[in-house]
Structure formats: C-alpha cells, structure tokens
Amino acid sequence: VTVIGEEFLNFQEMRFQKLSCASEERTWILGNAYTFIEVPKLTVRTSEDKTSVKVEAKVLQTEEIIEINGDLLVAADGCLSSIRKTFLPDLKLRYSGCCAWRGVLDFSGNGNSESILGIQRPYPDPRKCLYFDLNTGRITGLYELLNKRLNWIWYVHQHEPGQKVSSDMIENMYQEAESLGPELVRVTRETKEPFINIIYDSDPLELIFWDNVVLIGDASHPTTPHRVRSTNISTLDAAVLGKCIEKLGAENIPSALEEYQHIRLTVTAKQVLHSQRVGQIKQGLALPDSKLFDPTAASAEESEELQRIHLPFFASAPLSVD
Ligand SMILES: Cc1cc2nc3c(=O)[nH]c(=O)nc-3n(C[C@H](O)[C@H](O)[C@H](O)COP(=O)(O)OP(=O)(O)OC[C@H]3O[C@@H](n4cnc5c(N)ncnc54)[C@H](O)[C@@H]3O)c2cc1C
Numbered sequence: 001v002t003v004i005g006e007e008f009l010n011f012q013e014m015r016f017q018k019l020s021c022a023s024e025e026r027t028w029i030l031g032n033a034y035t036f037i038e039v040p041k042l043t044v045r046t047s048e049d050k051t052s053v054k055v056e057a058k059v060l061q062t063e064e065i066i067e068i069n070g071d072l073l074v075a076a077d078g079c080l081s082s083i084r085k086t087f088l089p090d091l092k093l094r095y096s097g098c099c100a101w102r103g104v105l106d107f108s109g110n111g112n113s114e115s116i117l118g119i120q121r122p123y124p125d126p127r128k129c130l131y132f133d134l135n136t137g138r139i140t141g142l143y144e145l146l147n148k149r150l151n152w153i154w155y156v157h158q159h160e161p162g163q164k165v166s167s168d169m170i171e172n173m174y175q176e177a178e179s180l181g182p183e184l185v186r187v188t189r190e191t192k193e194p195f196i197n198i199i200y201d202s203d204p205l206e207l208i209f210w211d212n213v214v215l216i217g218d219a220s221h222p223t224t225p226h227r228v229r230s231t232n233i234s235t236l237d238a239a240v241l242g243k244c245i246e247k248l249g250a251e252n253i254p255s256a257l258e259e260y261q262h263i264r265l266t267v268t269a270k271q272v273l274h275s276q277r278v279g280q281i282k283q284g285l286a287l288p289d290s291k292l293f294d295p296t297a298a299s300a301e302e303s304e305e306l307q308r309i310h311l312p313f314f315a316s317a318p319l320s321v322d
Pocket residue numbers: 037038039040076077078079081082100153197199216217218219225228229230231232234
C-alpha cells in the first residue's frame with residue numbers, strides 16, 4: 001500500500017542516501033582522530049559552583065578508566081540513555097508492542113544472485129525508492145544503500161523480548177518471515193548478523209537539562225520511528241542547542257540551556273505523541289477515536305493521517321525564541 005505520494009518518497013530517499021554517505025565518511029574520520037569511549041557506569045559530578053562537570057569513562061581501545069572534565073555534558077546516548085536515568089530514575093519507557101528485525105545484505109560481487117534478482121520483482125527499484133509494505137499489520141521496509149548493500153527492516157508485533165539476540169530468536173524470526181513471501185525470506189536468511197531494535201517511547205519529558213548536563217536526540221525524546229523522522233528531530237536538537245549557546249555566550253550556559261529546553265520541548269512533545277498515535281494506527285491497535293486501520297480497505301481520507309506531512313512542525317520548527 002502506498003501511503004505517501006511517490007514524488008515525496010523519492011525526495012526523502014535521496015536525502016537519506018546522502019546522509020548515509022556522509023556518516024560513513026564521518027566514521028572513518030572519527031576512527032582516526034578520536035578516542036572511542038564507553039561510559040560503563042555513569043558517575044556525573046557537577047562542581048559546587050555548577051560551572052563544570054566530571055564523567056568517568058572507559059577508553060574502548062585500552063580499557064583504561066579515565067575522568068573527563070568539561071564545562072558542559074551533552075548527553076546524546078540514545079533512547080535508553082543512562083545519563084537520563086541518573087537524573088530521571090523513575091522515568092518509565094513505554095514498550096510500543098513492536099520490535100524491528102533489521103539487517104544489511106551485502107551483495108557486492110553477487111548482484112545476479114537468486115535473492116537479489118528475486119527481490120527486484122516485487123521491489124523493482126530499491127535504489128530510488130524506500131519501499132514500505134503494510135502487510136496484515138506487519139510493516140516491512142527495503143532500500144538499497146551505497147556500495148551494493150540492501151537494507152531491510154521488518155516490524156514485528158510481539159511481547160517485549162530481552163535485549164540480547166539469541167540464535168533461537170533468529171531461527172524464530174526466519175520461520176515467521178515465511179509469511180512475508182519467498183523473496184524477502186531469502187534476503188533475511190542470507191543476511192549476516194540480523195539484529196533487533198526493541199521500540200520504546202515515553203511521555204514527553206518536562207526537563208531536559210540539569211545544571212550543565214543536557215539531553216539531546218532520542219535521549220531527550222524517546223520516540224517510535226513511525227514518522228521516519230527522528231534523526232532529523234535529533235539533528236535539530238543539536239542545531240538549536242548550538243544556536244542558543246552562540247546567542248547567549250559560553251559564559252551563560254544555564255540561560256542557553258533554559259532557552260534550548262523551551263524551544264525544543266514545545267516541538268518534540270507534539271512530535272512524540274503524534275508518532276505514538278500513527279504507530280498505533282499502523283500497528284492495527286485500537287484508538288478511542290478511530291476504527292481499526294485496514295490498509296487493504298482504507299479510503300484516501302483514512303490513509304491521509306499517516307502521511308508524514310501531518311507531523312507537527314513538519315515543514316519548519318523554530319530555531320530560536322525570536
Ligand atoms: C527500527 C528503527 C527505525 C528507524 N527509522 C528511522 C528512519 O527511517 N528515519 C529517521 O529519521 N529515524 C529513524 N529511526 C530513529 C533514529 O535511529 C534515531 O532517532 C536516531 O538514531 C537518534 O539519534 P541519537 O544520536 O539521539 O541516538 P542513537 O543513534 O541511538 O545514538 C546513541 C549512541 O550513544 C551510544 N551510547 C549509549 N550509551 C552509551 C554509553 N554508556 N557509553 C558510550 N556510548 C553510549 C550508543 O552506542 C549510540 O551510538 C529509527 C529507529 C529505529 C529503532
């Protein structure tokens with residue numbers, strides 16, 4: 001079922017490919033210039049005058065534990081953020097009822113394999129299209145990445161699994177994938193190391209900074225991916241934070257964080273709730289004010305709510321309070 005107009009979809013896909021390309025380059029640069037760290041058990045300590053913050057971190061290359069001192073800690077540690085947990089220990093994430101099995105099939109040097117030729121029958125142009133199928137309440141997505149890699153994603157409605165993927169879970173996934181059709185089954189089976197994302201969101205947060213520790217990205221607004229937009233939302237957090245600090249000056253971090261929080265919470269709270277609603281419709285879950293969505297029978301009006309353009313602040317979101 002095509003939920004969103006073709007022209008629009010092509011536009012989105014082009015942007016995504018550019019983003020993938022940029023991030024690959026970036027990883028390479030990071031690998032050469034930066035130290036990768038893990039924050040194993042978080043201890044954030046703010047100085048008494050609130051002007052500096054200390055974090056203990058493990059250097060992944062050497063396993064050494066180091067202490068990092070800074071003026072500001074920008075926590076971009078994702079949906080399960082441990083930094084957020086230290087400030088909001090009681091915040092409960094909501095399991096959306098859905099997980100995503102994902103994988104990337106590398107077909108460089110093997111473009112004429114049965115699975116690659118086969119997948120192009122139902123999905124003829126994965127290079128230019130991001131295909132989404134709503135199939136009996138299950139959503140699959142497919143698109144080609146640079147360097148002959150086929151990216152697939154399969155949303156599955158199930159009880160909340162554990163965080164670690166076992167070989168039994170993978171075998172179950174293969175068996176359940178039989179319902180997706182032979183072409184997709186072949187692709188999933190030939191993919192090395194498929195992995196699972198357990199999808200959570202939470203009610204919008206009321207605070208996203210404490211002294212000189214600030215949350216950005218999914219850490220500050222855990223959200224379901226049903227609007228295919230959360231990376232942009234996270235990127236905009238960073239842009240707004242930068243602009244606030246630029247405007248108010250590095251010597252006025254508290255005011256800059258206050259302004260950042262005000263600008264972003266106004267936007268992201270609405271976006272998170274909208275994504276949650278659209279997710280529930282797409283997952284075929286009941287909502288008090290709408291009937292169950294059936295992609296095979298939905299009218300144009302019923303499908304309209306699912307269009308990305310209806311995401312609050314889709315076309316523009318404020319970058320400053322002015
Ligand atoms: C199934 C699925 C599909 C999605 N599809 C889309 C889509 O189509 N379009 C879109 O825009 N968005 C999509 N998203 C959302 C997108 O992936 C996120 O919004 C985005 O990655 C958030 O970026 P982030 O930097 O805030 O967090 P993340 O990308 O989660 O990055 C957090 C990073 O912090 C690191 N980290 C965490 N804890 C520690 C620690 N203790 N020490 C050191 N490092 C740590 C993690 O390893 C990770 O690298 C999807 C998400 C999911 C789950």
